Every structure is written in C-alpha cells, then in structure tokens.
Amino acid sequence: MQSTSFLTEIGLSHYLVLSALLFVMGVATVLLRRNLIVILMGVELMLNAVNISFIAFSKYNDRVEGQLMVFFVMTIAAAEAAVGLAIAVSIFKRFKEVNIRFFEHLKG
Amino acid sequence: MGKDTLEIAINGLKLVLIFLMMVQAVPILVWLERRGSAFIQNRFGPNRVGPLGLLQLLADAVKFLTKEDFYPRTAVKTLFYLAPVFALIPATLAFCAIPMSTPIQVAAFDAFGSSWGPYVFKIQGFDISVGIVYILGMSSLAAYTILMAGWGSGSKYSLLGALRASAQTISYELALGLSIVGVILLYGTFDLTSMIQAQEGALHFQMMGQTVTSQFLPNWGFFYQPLGAVLFFAATFAESNRLPFDLAEGEAELVAGFHTEYGGFKMLMFFIGEYGHMMVASGLFAAFYLGGYALPIPSWNPAAVLHWSTELLGSKESGSVLAAIIHFLSFNIKFGLLLWIFIWVRWTLPRFRYDQLMDLGWKTMLPWSLANAMITAVGVYLASVAMV
Amino acid sequence: MADVIVFWFLALVTVGSGLAVVLLPNPIYCALCLAMTMVGVSALFVTLGAYFIAGVQLIVYAGAVLVLFTMVLMLFDLKSETNAFSRGVITGAIKVACAGVLSGLIAGAIVMTLGQRSSVVSPLAEKSAIDSTKALGKLLFQENVFAFEALGVLLLVIAVGTVSLARSKGGTHAKH
Numbered sequence: 001m002q003s004t005s006f007l008t009e010i011g012l013s014h015y016l017v018l019s020a021l022l023f024v025m026g027v028a029t030v031l032l033r034r035n036l037i038v039i040l041m042g043v044e045l046m047l048n049a050v051n052i053s054f055i056a057f058s059k060y061n062d063r064v065e066g067q068l069m070v071f072f073v074m075t076i077a078a079a080e081a082a083v084g085l086a087i088a089v090s091i092f093k094r095f096k097e098v099n100i101r102f103f104e105h106l107k108g
Numbered sequence: 109m110g111k112d113t114l115e116i117a118i119n120g121l122k123l124v125l126i127f128l129m130m131v132q133a134v135p136i137l138v139w140l141e142r143r144g145s146a147f148i149q150n151r152f153g154p155n156r157v158g159p160l161g162l163l164q165l166l167a168d169a170v171k172f173l174t175k176e177d178f179y180p181r182t183a184v185k186t187l188f189y190l191a192p193v194f195a196l197i198p199a200t201l202a203f204c205a206i207p208m209s210t211p212i213q214v215a216a217f218d219a220f221g222s223s224w225g226p227y228v229f230k231i232q233g234f235d236i237s238v239g240i241v242y243i244l245g246m247s248s249l250a251a252y253t254i255l256m257a258g259w260g261s262g263s264k265y266s267l268l269g270a271l272r273a274s275a276q277t278i279s280y281e282l283a284l285g286l287s288i289v290g291v292i293l294l295y296g297t298f299d300l301t302s303m304i305q306a307q308e309g310a311l312h313f314q315m316m317g318q319t320v321t322s323q324f325l326p327n328w329g330f331f332y333q334p335l336g337a338v339l340f341f342a343a344t345f346a347e348s349n350r351l352p353f354d355l356a357e358g359e360a361e362l363v364a365g366f367h368t369e370y371g372g373f374k375m376l377m378f379f380i381g382e383y384g385h386m387m388v389a390s391g392l393f394a395a396f397y398l399g400g401y402a403l404p405i406p407s408w409n410p411a412a413v414l415h416w417s418t419e420l421l422g423s424k425e426s427g428s429v430l431a432a433i434i435h436f437l438s439f440n441i442k443f444g445l446l447l448w449i450f451i452w453v454r455w456t457l458p459r460f461r462y463d464q465l466m467d468l469g470w471k472t473m474l475p476w477s478l479a480n481a482m483i484t485a486v487g488v489y490l491a492s493v494a495m496v
Numbered sequence: 497m498a499d500v501i502v503f504w505f506l507a508l509v510t511v512g513s514g515l516a517v518v519l520l521p522n523p524i525y526c527a528l529c530l531a532m533t534m535v536g537v538s539a540l541f542v543t544l545g546a547y548f549i550a551g552v553q554l555i556v557y558a559g560a561v562l563v564l565f566t567m568v569l570m571l572f573d574l575k576s577e578t579n580a581f582s583r584g585v586i587t588g589a590i591k592v593a594c595a596g597v598l599s600g601l602i603a604g605a606i607v608m609t610l611g612q613r614s615s616v617v618s619p620l621a622e623k624s625a626i627d628s629t630k631a632l633g634k635l636l637f638q639e640n641v642f643a644f645e646a647l648g649v650l651l652l653v654i655a656v657g658t659v660s661l662a663r664s665k666g667g668t669h670a671k672h
Contacts, residue, residue, distance in 0.1 A: 010503045015544070018507050020601050022533070025514040028594040032587060035523050037569055041530050044561065045517060048537050051553075059544040064631045067549050068640060071632075074556050075647050079654040081561045085568050086661035092572055238629065241551030245538070248559025252531060255563070259524065259570045267570060274563055281559070298548070298629065 199384025204233025269365030
C-alpha cells in the first residue's frame with residue numbers, strides 16, 4: 001500500500017520536489033548556456049520554480065500571502081526581463097553577437 | 109460512479125460540439141464576408157455554386173483539401189507544420205468559456221438498472237469562475253502561432269509580418285485589458301455568468317439616494333460603459349488582425365504577412381483561427397456590454413422566460429430546454445450582428461500606417477482606457493457611499 | 497483520481513520542457529519550450545486553487561515576457577549556434593554537480609515520500625475561486641498597498657530605462 005501512495009496521493013512535497021527540479025534546471029541553464037538570452041530565460045525558469053513552491057505553501061497552509069508574493073515576483077520578473085532584453089539588444093547592436101564569450105572583457 | 113461518468117461524458121461532448129460549432133461558423137462567415145464585401149462594393153460576389161453562392165464554401169473546402177502540400181526550401185519544417193495546428197487552439201479554448209444560454213435541467217431518471225441525475229448542464233464549454241482573466245490569457249497565446257509561422261517559413265516577408273503582428277497584439281492587449289477593468293469594477297466579478305445576471309432587468313441609475321428607472325432600456329453594460337465598449341471593440345480589431353489594423357498582412361508591402369508561404373489547408377487553418385478570434389471578441393462584447401444571452405426587453409428577463417416556458421410546457425425540465433433554446437437564439441442574433449460589424453468595418457475603412465497604428469494604441473487608446481477605469485472607479489465608489 | 501493524473505501529466509510537461517530549455521541548442525526552440533513550461537506552471541496553479549494567479553501567469557509570462565524573448569531571438573536570427581554550451585574543466589564540474597543534484601533530489605524525494613507517509617499533508621477545505629481572489633485583492637490593495645505602489649514606481653523606472661537603453665546606439669560602447 002505504501003508504494004502506491006507516492007503515486008496516488010499528491011501532497012505538498014510533490015509540488016516542492018517539482019519546484020526544486022525546475023529550479024535546478026534554471027541554474028543549469030544559467031551556468032551552462034552561452035547565449036545571453038537563453039541565460040535570461042534560465043533566470044525566468046528559476047523564478048517560476050520559486051512561484052510554484054509559494055503557491056503550494058499558500059494552498060497547504062491556507063494563507064493567501066503566498067499568492068501575493070507570487071504577484072510581486074511576477075511583476076519584478078517582467079521588469080527584469082524587459083531590462084535584460086534591452087541590454088541584450090544594445091549588446092547585439094554593438095557586437096553583432098549574443099554569445100557571452102564575445103564580451104567578457106570589460107572594455108570597448 | 110455512473111453518475112460522474114455520464115457528467116464527464118456530456119461535458120466532453122459539449123467541448124467537441126462547441127469546437128464543431130466554431131469550425132462550422134467559419135464557412136458561413138467567409139460566405140458572409142464575400143457576399144457582404146460584394147454588396148458594399150456594388151458587385152455580385154460568389155453566385156455560381158448553389159443558391160446565392162452558398163455552396164461555394166463546399167467547393168472551396170474541396171479545393172483547399174486537394175491542393176498540393178508544399179513547404180519552402182528555407183523553412184524550418186517542424187515550426188512550419190506546427191504553426192497552423194496551434195492557430196486553432198487559443199481561440200477554441202477561449203471560446204469554450206463564454207456562456208451561451210441558460211442551463212438545461214435534467215430530472216433524476218432510472219436507466220440501465222441504476223438511477224441517474226438530477227443534472228444541470230450549462231450551455232458553456234466549461235464554467236470557470238475567473239473567465240475574463242482566462243480568456244485574456246488564452247488569446248494572448250495567439251502571438252506564438254504568428255511568430256512560429258513567420259520565423260518557420262524562412263522568408264523575410266513572413267518574418268516582418270510576424271514581428272509586426274505580435275508587436276501589435278502585445279500593444280493592444282494593454283488597451284484591451286484596461287478597457288475591461290471598467291466592467292470588472294462595475295459588476296465586481298470576473299465571472300461571465302454572474303456579469304450577465306447583473307445586467308438583467310430595466311436600466312436604472314442610483315444617484316443621491318434616488319433611483320431613476322427607464323421602462324424601455326435594458327440594464328446593459330453598454331449604457332454604463334460607452335467609452336469602454338468602444339475602446340474594447342476597437343482593440344479587438346487589432347487583436348484579431350483585421351482591417352483597419354491588419355498591418356501584419358499589408359499586401360502592398362508584405363505580400364500576405366506571416367502566412368505568405370502557406371497554401372491549401374494550412375492556410376485555411378489560419379483563417380479558422382482568425383475567425384475564431386473574431387468570435388471570441390463578439391461573444392465577450394455581448395457578455396460585457398449587451399447582456400449576453402438575455403432578451404433585450406427588460407421584463408422578459410431569463411427568470412421570466414423560464415417561468416413562461418415552464419407554464420407553457422407543464423414541466424420544469426422541458427421548460428428549461430425551451431428557455432435555453434430561446435436564449436441561445438438571442439445570443440446568436442447579438443453574436444451575428446457583432447460579426448457583421450467586423451465585416452462591415454473591414455470593407456469600409458482603409459488601413460493605418462504602422463506608426464499611426466502604434467500611436468493610436470499607445471498614445472490614444474491607452475490613456476483613454478486608463479481614464480475610463482479611473483472614472484468608473486470614482487463612480488463606483490460614490491455609488492457605494494450613497495448606498496450606505 | 498482525476499487530479500492525480502492531471503498532476504503527473506503537468507509534472508511531465510513542465511519537467512520535460514524545462515529539460516528541453518537546458519539541452520536544446522537552438523535558442524528559439526528553448527524559448528518556445530519555456531513558453532510551454534509557463535503554460536504548464538499556470539495549469540499547476542489552477543490545480544492548487546490559485547485561479548487568478550494562474551490567469552496572470554498566462555497573461556504576463558506566456559503572453560508578454562516570453563513573446564518578447566521569442567521576438568528578440570527571431571530578430572537576431574541565429575539559425576544555428578555552434579557554441580551553445582560552455583566547455584572546460586569548471587563547466588564540466590558544474591555539469592556533474594547539476595546532474596548529481598537532480599538525481600539526488602529525485603532519489604531523496606522518493607525515499608522521503610516512501611518512508612514518511614505523514615509528510616503528505618492533506619489539503620485544507622476547498623475555497624471557491626471567488627473567495628480566494630477576493631482575499632488576494634483585499635491583501636494587495638489594503639494591507640500591502642505601499643508595496644503595490646512601490647512596484648508601480650519600479651515599473652515606471654524600468655520603462656524609462658528600457659526605452660533609453662534601446663534608443664542609444666551601442667550604449668556606453670558607442671563609437672564616436
């Protein structure tokens with residue numbers, strides 16, 4: 001009976017593990033990829049993973065504050081994406097390249 | 109067990125029926141568009157196949173199905189083939205959340221050795237309590253289809269058309285969302301059904317503790333939110349990429365925009381997607397501003413119609429079916445009129461220039477819809493103060 | 497039973513498309529897969545009863561932020577990338593560490609849920625979507641109204657900054 005309960009009873013820990021998996025994928029994207037925009041997407045993935053655990057905690061503790069935090073995280077993520085993309089666009093205009101290898105030296 | 113199974117089966121069937129309804133409406137709309145444009149431009153239009161050219165649609169469908177299936181040499185094959193399929197999904201899923209009639213009641217009955225029911229079936233794909241947010245979210249996914257088609261075609265015209273179209277969609281989504289804020293504030297709900305229920309009865313205003321009631325006009329959102337209604341309707345034109353906002357496919361500059369490289373049935377699927385967006389927009393407009401499925405005469409509200417049909421047919425269940433049919437017809441008349449306005453405008457107004465389009469979206473419609481939301485908020489606050 | 501199937505399906509979709517974001521060399525496929533992850537996360541929010549947040553997730557992330565990413569990538573038009581992944585000793589170590597953390601998480605999760613059944617907390621009473629949205633609204637506009645206004649200021653600053661960044665030709669590196 002115990003072996004099936006893992007598959008058939010969805011609890012808080014399932015959502016937390018899913019969130020952790022997505023977070024690790026986001027970290028891996030940031031660390032391993034070389035395309036500036038894909039790195040930004042990794043950051044978005046991490047933020048989303050955190051959002052899942054916020055909402056899961058909010059549901060299982062019956063508090064609305066978790067949803068509020070997600071609301072704020074989303075706004076800040078949108079702002080961060082906008083600035084990140086603007087920087088990426090101006091880098092692309094200057095170097096014709098978005099591979100981070102090409103502008104790791106901090107000089108023009 | 110059996111009870112749930114039947115309910116799930118009926119709900120699945122409803123989804124299929126609504127999808128089929130949407131797809132079936134497209135040939136009729138295409139016919140209406142071609143005959144209507146011919147009427148507006150003083151020509152005949154399609155009139156050879158069948159009476160009034162009605163069978164032209166069948167001939168077109170056969171033509172589309174038998175065309176050669178090709179893809180350009182530079183295309184990215186996966187995206188090129190996926191894009192038309194994805195074009196159908198957002199509009200269909202969004203349309204499912206629009207309530208089209210009053211619910212049908214089915215009494216408890218015995219069949220196959222077990223008892224079933226009683227059931228209440230809503231004439232709506234699925235009842236989601238935050239319907240408005242859901243529909244907006246679903247229709248914002250349409251931008252991916254356009255981008256996938258544009259980039260996947262591997263052609264400059266397609267890519268430029270796709271970038272224009274998605275920039276336009278994102279820009280006008282702001283004005284669209286903000287123009288709805290007024291309605292949400294007014295009725296205090298995200299639920300489309302309760303919004304329609306709030307529009308029942310006669311038009312009445314409450315001011316300074318007095319109530320002014322009109323005998324003839326229904327209590328529709330349009331009379332409270334005229335500016336919001338106009339802004340919403342204009343923004344939906346841009347959302348569904350129709351003239352005067354069809355910069356995405358400006359023939360003179362871009363051949364046909366993001367679907368330049370598509371032909372045959374793939375092209376038809378983009379058409380169905382576009383008409384699907386028009387249908388979602390019309391259904392939403394009817395629900396927000398025209399009382400949804402309710403009849404336009406104040407004393408004939410849904411409850412009164414249900415009462416009348418119950419008395420006429422003798423039983424509650426058959427009465428609810430008759431009422432549902434009446435309301436469905438009423439919804440379809442409003443729906444059809446709005447779709448006709450879409451076609452009418454397309455053949456009447458010329459296309460904007462791209463900078464004019466962006467100026468209109470960001471510098472005119474966005475401030476006006478903000479002002480509308482602001483004024484509505486103040487009005488709702490004053491009304492609530494006067495009530496207490 | 498239906499909610500269990502839905503959860504596993506959504507977990508499969510989000511994890512699968514998340515892995516695709518890490519592994520696919522073409523950035524455009526990465527962006528499209530990330531969009532799919534976002535839609536899956538939004539559906540997960542629905543299973544958790546956060547209907548309004550699910551809709552906002554769909555509008556903000558899937559509908560706006562990732563469309564921007566995709567648009568920018570398509571404008572750059574990098575059809576194939578030769579060096580999509582970093583190479584070298586340090587990144588090799590990072591790869592091993594990532595794989596280790598991932599497998600450790602999965603193994604730990606299975607052991608934890610198999611060993612302690614009490615860790616499966618039963619969800620509290622279902623609240624209607626209208627009530628939870630109403631509570632969120634009250635919290636947002638009454639108790640945390642300062643944070644809300646601060647976010648508004650942040651967005652204004654971001655808008656101005658983005659426009660000025662995008663309009664400048666080559667930013668601070670501009671050639672004279």
